[in-house]
Amino acid sequence: MNASRKLTVIWLVLVCATIAGWALAENHGAGRWTVVCVMLFALFKARLVFLHFMELTVAPFAWRLIFEAWIAACVAMIVAMQWIGRG
Amino acid sequence: MPEQQPRGEVPSIWAFITADVLAFALFFVLFMAERGRQVALFDQSSLQLDANLGLLNTLILITSSWLVALGVEAARHGKRLALRRWLLLAMLVGAGFAVTKFIEYSAKIGHGITMLSNDFFMFYFALTGIHFLHFLVGIGVLLMLWMQARDRELSGTFMVWLESGGIYWHMVDLLWIVLFPMLYLLGRSA
Numbered sequence: 001m002n003a004s005r006k007l008t009v010i011w012l013v014l015v016c017a018t019i020a021g022w023a024l025a026e027n028h029g030a031g032r033w034t035v036v037c038v039m040l041f042a043l044f045k046a047r048l049v050f051l052h053f054m055e056l057t058v059a060p061f062a063w064r065l066i067f068e069a070w071i072a073a074c075v076a077m078i079v080a081m082q083w084i085g086r087g
Numbered sequence: 088m089p090e091q092q093p094r095g096e097v098p099s100i101w102a103f104i105t106a107d108v109l110a111f112a113l114f115f116v117l118f119m120a121e122r123g124r125q126v127a128l129f130d131q132s133s134l135q136l137d138a139n140l141g142l143l144n145t146l147i148l149i150t151s152s153w154l155v156a157l158g159v160e161a162a163r164h165g166k167r168l169a170l171r172r173w174l175l176l177a178m179l180v181g182a183g184f185a186v187t188k189f190i191e192y193s194a195k196i197g198h199g200i201t202m203l204s205n206d207f208f209m210f211y212f213a214l215t216g217i218h219f220l221h222f223l224v225g226i227g228v229l230l231m232l233w234m235q236a237r238d239r240e241l242s243g244t245f246m247v248w249l250e251s252g253g254i255y256w257h258m259v260d261l262l263w264i265v266l267f268p269m270l271y272l273l274g275r276s277a
Contacts, residue, residue, distance in 0.1 A: 003160050011153035015146060022142045025272035034276040038268050045149075046264045053156045053257045055250075063101055070108055074115055074265055081119040082277060085126045 010052045017045050035082050039075045046071040100251035104258050107221075111262050114217075115269060118210045122273075125206060132207035133274025135200065137191060141271035144187050145263060151181035152260040155229070155253045162241045162249055170241070170249075174233040177256070181226055188219055211270055218262055225259045228252040 001009070021041035024030060030037045047068070050056050056064040122129040158173030195201075195208075202212040232252050239245040268276075 004157055007153060007156045007160065011149065014149045014153075018142065018145050018149060021268065022138060022145075022272065025268070025276040026138065028276065035273060038272050038276050042264055042268045046261055049149075049152065049257055049261050049264065053152050053260070054254050059101070063105075066105055067108070070112060071265075074112055077112075077116060078119055078265075078269055078273075081123055082273060085119075085123040086277060 007052065010048050014045055014048055017041050017048075021045075036079055039079050043071055043075045100254050104254060107258065108262065111265070114214055115265065118214065118269065121206055121210065126277075128205055129207045130274035130277055132205060132211075133271065135195075135198075136211070136271050136274075137194070138271045138275065140187050140191050141267050144184050145267050147180060147183045147187065148260040148263050151177045151184075152257050154180060155256050159249055159253045162236070162246065165241050167236065167241060171233060171236050174229055174236065178226060178229050178233065181222075181229070181256075184222055185219075185226075188215070214266060214270065218259070218266060221259050221262065225256045228255060 018041075021038050024034060024041070025038050028034050050067045050071075051064075054067075056067055154173050154177035158170045158177065161169035161173060192212075200208055202209050229252065232249055235245060235248070
């Protein structure tokens with residue numbers, strides 16, 4: 001697959017994941033696990049953006065590690081604090 | 088060295104981008120900590136946001152990001168016309184984000200909702216406002232690249248500028264990918 005075609009496939013996956021995450025939230029589609037699922041969609045999308053659009057797959061590994069840790073920490077923090085907040 | 092080598096020089100934009108995303112991570116923590124103290128208020132207020140516009144803005148940024156990535160790829164193959172076409176399209180699609188934001192802010196202010204309404208809306212206007220400033224800088228960068236792409240050599244310094252500008256634009260997208268569920272969807276999902 002050439003690079004442009006790959007970018008287009010990634011864009012399509014991002015569009016689908018965005019709509020899926022939004023629909024899940026609007027319909028409370030996964031019950032008490034809805035927040036976890038919605039945030040996992042965000043994690044998945046963020047990784048696609050920094051790995052393939054920002055091309056962190058070809059950058060030095062340290063930069064990739066920073067962004068992997070950043071999104072994992074953000075999503076874990078949001079899910080955990082939401083979980084604690086519901087008492 | 089046997090390991091995979093980066094494509095040319097690593098743009099120094101990475102240090103800036105990293106500082107920026109770390110600052111946003113701090114904003115996310117502050118938002119979630121405050122939400123923890125006022126869960127009902129934050130969830131009620133979140134429901135007053137138009138998630139359809141939030142969704143539209145996510146799709147706009149994702150699409151604009153993709154168009155810039157296609158532009159960078161075209162430039163690597165020396166395709167100047169294609170590069171300029173993708174950058175122009177990225178700006179046009181990206182401009183939709185400003186239109187949607189304008190509609191959204193106007194509707195909120197029209198309903199008497201401002202930064203001072205409550206803590207949720209203070210965060211909402213501050214976070215989306217700071218993000219919007221990043222967006223405006225990004226549009227300026229794309230415009231500059233589009234103009235420069237008319238007669239610059241598609242190599243060396245210009246390619247570093249182009250890749251750096253592209254990385255910055257993707258960061259605007261990346262931040263929104265977290266902001267959208269946190270501000271718009273959490274109140275609906277919880």
